[in-house]
Amino acid sequence: MSTLDKDQHFSLCCRDKTTASCDATNGELAKPPLQGLQLASHAAxxxxxxxxxxxxxxxxxxxMFFCYTCCSLxxxxxxxxxxxxxxxxxDIIKHPNETDGKSTAIHAKILAPSDVTIYTYPCIPEFETDAVVLVFPGPGSVSVQxxxxxxxxxxSDGGCHEPCAKRLKSEHVQGATNTVASLESGTQNETKGCESKVYPLQxxxxIDSTWNQTNKIRTxxxxxxxxxxxxxxxxxxFWRHQKGxxxxxxxxxxxxxxxxRDYHEHWLSQEYDGEYxxxxxxxxYLHTVINKAKTLAGKT
Structure with missing residues (x-):
């Protein structure tokens, strides 16, 4: 996502969500977004x-900052x-029509290169269905809890469904490695009160796409x-909120x-302390720059 592309010019039409709102669960004012994060210095x-x-x-x-084509700084x-x-x-499955310069998936690849892989649809790796989840809203979805x-x-049902016969070989996103790596052996289940067992989530x-284009990948x-x-x-x-x-x-x-964050708190049962x-x-940083530009343009 290069929000500094000339044709976007900081996306001055971004949706501003920095105003505190009431949290219906406890009646208290909710914190503005992106506040209180433990971040490395933005000086660079x-x-x-x-x-x-x-x-x-x-x-x-x-x-500016990074190349969304080559996954490099x-x-x-x-x-x-x-x-x-x-x-x-x-694993991120990117829609082929998704504009590279507008995608935030590249952030994850640059910041966590050893743990993030980007594929371009129709390339999808083979998954073990009892050890992999898809994060996507819709009927039948469950919470992280x-x-x-x-x-x-x-x-416990014996290993789930048979894998689909239709598989495509992994294609390489330029500058990224598309090897489906196994979970590191050192990872431990730290849930309180749970006995030692095989780590269930690998x-x-x-899905990286505009919401109007997700159906093809999701189905x-x-x-x-x-x-x-x-x-x-x-x-x-996000400043590119899609209408409707x-x-x-x-x-x-x-x-x-x-x-x-939810995984850290609800499954690892650890207090979150800014780890991610x-x-x-x-x-x-881009959120701050865009909203500052919006303020200067009188768009608040």
């Missing part, structure tokens, strides 16, 4: 923004950008047997971030 991004767009050393494209050093280790592997019990129930799948037979998980209580603050869609429909990087906040490193 501020400096890069002052210098302006630069050419990607791989493809020659004019970019542009005008920013690797040591200035946080690297994040995730507790579970992330209920997800693990559903996976255990599937496993991968989490996200693909290779995803039909996956348990579907929905983040029903989270609200987007509820504010619980999240951008890709928001969905990954909030899933991992840096997934929003680029997103939070």
């Amino acid at each position: 991004l501020e400096e890069a923004q002052q210098k302006g767009r630069m050419k990607c050393s791989k493809c020659g494209g004019s970019r 542009v005008g920013v050093s690797q040591q200035d950008v946080p690297l994040i280790k995730l507790p579970v592997k992330i 209920d997800m693990m019990q559903c996976l255990r129930d599937r496993g 991968r989490v799948v996200f 693909d037979e290779r995803l039909q047997d996956l348990l579907q998980v929905e983040l029903k209580t989270r609200k987007t603050c 869609k509820p504010d619980t429909y999240l951008s890709t990087i928001e969905a990954i971030y909030y899933f991992l 906040d840096n997934l929003l490193y680029f997103y939070s």
Whole structure:
């Protein structure tokens, strides 16, 4: 997602969701979005923004901060950008018509390169249906809280459904590795009161597409047997909100971030202390820049 593309000019028509609202669950004022995050310094991004767009050393494209084609940094050093280790592997299925410069999926790949893989549809890897979930809203979806019990129930039924015969070989997103890696052996189930057992969740799948284009991927037979998980209580603050869609429909990087937060708290049973906040490193900076530009333009 390069919101600094010339044709977008900071997307001044972005939807502003920074005003505090009342939380219906407790009557208290809800915190504004992206507040209180434990983030690495944005100084390098501020400096890069002052210098302006630069050419990607791989493809020659004019970019700012990163190249969404090559999955590489542009005008920013690797040591200035946080690297994040995730507790579970992330697979992102990108719609072929999704504009690379508008997608937030690249944020995850750059910030957690060893744990995130991007595929372009119709390329979909082969999944073990009792160890993989699809994060997508809709009928039959379950919460993160209920997800693990559903996976255990599937496993106890003898290994779920037979994998679909129709499989396509992995294609490589330029600059990204598309090897379906197995879960690291060191990962442990830390749920309080649970006995030692095989770690049930291996991968989490996200669809990267405009909401109007998701149906083709969502209905693909290779995803039909996956348990579907929905983040029903989270609200987007994405500046490219699509008209007619509820504010619980999240951008890709928001969905990954909030899933991992819920997973950390409800499955690992650990108090969240900002472990995955840096997934929003680029997103939070762009959100600030865009809303500042909007204010200066008198669009608030």
